[in-house]
Amino acid sequence: MTIDEIIDYVTGLGGVLLLQPTEGSDAPELAWGDTFFYYAPDGVVPAGQPFATIVTKDYPGDETSDLNRPGSFRVNFAVSKATFTEAAAPTDASIDDTVVAHPLYASANWLAVVNPGQATEASVRAMLSEAHDRAHTRFERRAAQ
Numbered sequence: 001m002t003i004d005e006i007i008d009y010v011t012g013l014g015g016v017l018l019l020q021p022t023e024g025s026d027a028p029e030l031a032w033g034d035t036f037f038y039y040a041p042d043g044v045v046p047a048g049q050p051f052a053t054i055v056t057k058d059y060p061g062d063e064t065s066d067l068n069r070p071g072s073f074r075v076n077f078a079v080s081k082a083t084f085t086e087a088a089a090p091t092d093a094s095i096d097d098t099v100v101a102h103p104l105y106a107s108a109n110w111l112a113v114v115n116p117g118q119a120t121e122a123s124v125r126a127m128l129s130e131a132h133d134r135a136h137t138r139f140e141r142r143a144a145q
Contacts, residue, residue, distance in 0.1 A: 001116040001124060003054055006075055007035060009125060010052060013132045015041035015139075019050075030059060039135035046142075051135035052077040052128055064103045065114050066094040075124060076102055076112045077131040084109040087123065099123055 011018055017040035021027030035054040040046050053076045058067045065074050079087070088101040088111060097117040102110035116124045 001075075001121050003035070003056075003073055006054060006116075006124070006128070010037050010128055010132065013129060015039050015136060016132070017043060017045060019045070033057070037132075039132060039139050041139075046139065049078070051131040062104050064093040065112070067114070072096075072115055074112050074114045075116055075128075076105070076110055077124075077127050078105075078108065078110050078134065079127050079130050080134065081109050083127065083130060084111060087111055087127070099127075 007018065010016055017038040019027075019036040019038070021031040021034065021036075023029075023032055025032070033056050036050040037052040038046055038050050054073055055067060055076065056073045058065070066072065067074055084101070084106075087099050088106065089099060091098060091100055093100050093103045093112065094114060096115040097113065097119045099111055099113055099120055102112045111127060113120050113124055
């Protein structure tokens with residue numbers, strides 16, 4: 001899977017606000033080149049975290065995926081505790097095409113895949129859909145309050 005394929009898939013789920021900070025934007029320089037997905041059919045960035053992200057480089061304190069390798073990226077998504085428990089593999093977070101617990105946000109049920117490919121494509125799509133559905137549910141619940 002390429003970054004563009006992931007973006008096309010997620011934005012095709014509906015109601016997604018896509019943020020891709022670039023040089024000169026209001027976002028911190030560290031976020032430039034990364035992708036953030038929010039469920040926000042109104043186009044307003046909601047409070048809280050995105051439901052999925054694509055990062056293209058190591059962040060300070062988050063170097064275990066070794067994303068500074070040429071062409072590497074990691075897709076990250078927030079899933080249910082049940083999905084997290086079922087899917088998280090206790091393995092090296094830098095191994096390509098393997099679902100792992102997110103190196104920093106595992107306690108919040110985030111999973112990650114470095115350079116997703118044939119082995120994880122179906123799982124990545126399913127978990128991105130789940131993350132989207134969960135964000136949609138949160139949005140609807142907040143709108144009803």
